[in-house]
Amino acid sequence: MQTIDRSKLPQLMRREQERFSSTHPKSRALFERAQSSLLGGVPMNWMKKWPGGFPLFVDRAFGAHFKDVDGHEYVDFCLGDTGAMTGHSPNPAIEAATYRLQNGVTFMLPTEDAIWVGEELARRFGLPFWQFALTATDANRFSIRIAREITQRNKILVFNWCYHGTVDESFITLQPSGKGAARRGNIGPPIDPAITTEVVEFNDVAGLEHALAAGEIACVLAEPALTNVGIVHPEPGFHTALRELTRKHGTLLIIDETHTICAGPGGYTKAENLDPDFLVMGKPIAGGIPGAAYGFTQEVADRISARIQTADCDTGGIGGTLAANALSLAAMKATLQHVLTQQAYDHMIALAEEFTTGAAKAIADAGVPWHVTRLGCRAEYLFCKERPRNGGEAAAAADFELERYMHLHALNRGVLLTPFHNMALMSPATTKADVDCHTRIFREAIAELV
Numbered sequence: 118m119q120t121i122d123r124s125k126l127p128q129l130m131r132r133e134q135e136r137f138s139s140t141h142p143k144s145r146a147l148f149e150r151a152q153s154s155l156l157g158g159v160p161m162n163w164m165k166k167w168p169g170g171f172p173l174f175v176d177r178a179f180g181a182h183f184k185d186v187d188g189h190e191y192v193d194f195c196l197g198d199t200g201a202m203t204g205h206s207p208n209p210a211i212e213a214a215t216y217r218l219q220n221g222v223t224f225m226l227p228t229e230d231a232i233w234v235g236e237e238l239a240r241r242f243g244l245p246f247w248q249f250a251l252t253a254t255d256a257n258r259f260s261i262r263i264a265r266e267i268t269q270r271n272k273i274l275v276f277n278w279c280y281h282g283t284v285d286e287s288f289i290t291l292q293p294s295g296k297g298a299a300r301r302g303n304i305g306p307p308i309d310p311a312i313t314t315e316v317v318e319f320n321d322v323a324g325l326e327h328a329l330a331a332g333e334i335a336c337v338l339a340e341p342a343l344t345n346v347g348i349v350h351p352e353p354g355f356h357t358a359l360r361e362l363t364r365k366h367g368t369l370l371i372i373d374e375t376h377t378i379c380a381g382p383g384g385y386t387k388a389e390n391l392d393p394d395f396l397v398m399g400k401p402i403a404g405g406i407p408g409a410a411y412g413f414t415q416e417v418a419d420r421i422s423a424r425i426q427t428a429d430c431d432t433g434g435i436g437g438t439l440a441a442n443a444l445s446l447a448a449m450k451a452t453l454q455h456v457l458t459q460q461a462y463d464h465m466i467a468l469a470e471e472f473t474t475g476a477a478k479a480i481a482d483a484g485v486p487w488h489v490t491r492l493g494c495r496a497e498y499l500f501c502k503e504r505p506r507n508g509g510e511a512a513a514a515a516d517f518e519l520e521r522y523m524h525l526h527a528l529n530r531g532v533l534l535t536p537f538h539n540m541a542l543m544s545p546a547t548t549k550a551d552v553d554c555h556t557r558i559f560r561e562a563i564a565e566l567v
């Protein structure tokens with residue numbers, strides 16, 4: 118087994134940074150100009166974290182590719198971290214959205230598209246009732262509120278190193294003491310998340326049972342496989358245990374399919390026959406236009422309907438003036454009907470298999486102690502030999518410096534990976550040539566390290 122030579126990293130990184138800076142003068146100049154109007158020179162704080170010293174400024178995107186302001190073209194495997202899993206600006210969504218842009222965008226009144234989308238989501242995921250939000254974060258927050266209201270319990274439970282958007286309760290990680298505390302970097306938590314939230318490791322059935330047994334947990338908020346700390350797959354029997362234990366202890370189960378919708382048209386839920394009380398889906402659902410949905414069972418619908426007074430339903434902490442707007446719904450209908458189809462998934466999943474095979478061979482040939490894994494059309498390489506069993510193990514394998522080098526090396530050669538971990542997503546427009554391009558560059562990057 119070959120280990121990587123860490124002493125090479127600083128020099129390799131310097132070389133990549135110089136190359137990035139000299140070949141992207143327009144992005145660099147825009148970043149410098151932005152310093153006086155945007156905090157940290159970026160319109161959204163995470164954008165500071167891209168490697169290279171400044172982010173690329175985008176000119177235009179098409180399918181699985183985009184061009185930056187310096188005229189370089191890239192294969193996009195980041196795809197907006199799933200928001201553009203449909204490929205950029207898919208035609209059916211753009212046509213439907215254009216009609217809506219010309220005929221009214223937002224009314225606080227429904228359009229018929231909403232019913233079509235609700236019916237289609239019920240068909241795909243098996244949950245009968247649906248509501249809409251602008252982001253998956255909000256769809257998670259609203260589901261949690263409903264769960265709290267109908268169970269009359271305050272606490273929720275999440276898995277260690279989960280990510281569900283900027284949901285306050287979820288920014289908690291397990292500490293060496295075994296207790297949960299605010300996650301590193303948690304900005305201004307409203308209250309200590311240990312008060313609102315229990316946290317256990319993914320795949321830890323005994324820990325889950327122990328946490329649920331006190332009967333205080335309103336809901337478990339879970340991705341069916343963790344996707345935000347590298348991919349962590351559920352072990353056989355874990356989902357059965359999760360469902361049985363939540364039912365036994367009167368806890369509702371929210372399955373967040375925002376990323377795992379990569380598993381197929383009905384997400385992981387349909388593919389693996391899960392049976393949640395709520396299901397959340399956002400990001401690509403409207404072809405890149407902001408929109409999200411959350412669905413729930415007849416029982417949840419009955420229980421929450423019984424508790425909402427019409428006089429107060431506008432101020433109950435669920436909603437938003439722009440939520441369920443006609444533009445989002447028109448784009449969702451077109452995306453579900455014409456873009457995220459079974460045929461598209463067949464193409465995307467085959468490419469992700471190709472990506473995984475190519476990366477695995479490169480890892481084996483170089484003999485580095487890494488592995489690559491896949492969930493539907495999402496592929497990811499991790500800097501550890503064995504698959505992590507939980508978020509704690511996956512987080513321990515993270516390597517910030519190494520990751521930055523791998524990403525900047527790829528970017529300098531025309532490939533964009535998802536930042537903050539090593540994820541590649543396939544869209545209906547991604548091609549085998551795009552995947553082969555990554556495999557070649559990935560090989561070169563590893564060769565320089567051993």
Ligand SMILES: Cc1ncc(COP(=O)(O)O)c(C=O)c1O
Nearest residue numbers: 252253254280281282373375376
């Ligand atoms: C699983 C999961 N749920 C929810 C979200 C939140 O999505 P958004 O940032 O669009 O609100 C994310 C974002 O990465 C996510 O990965």
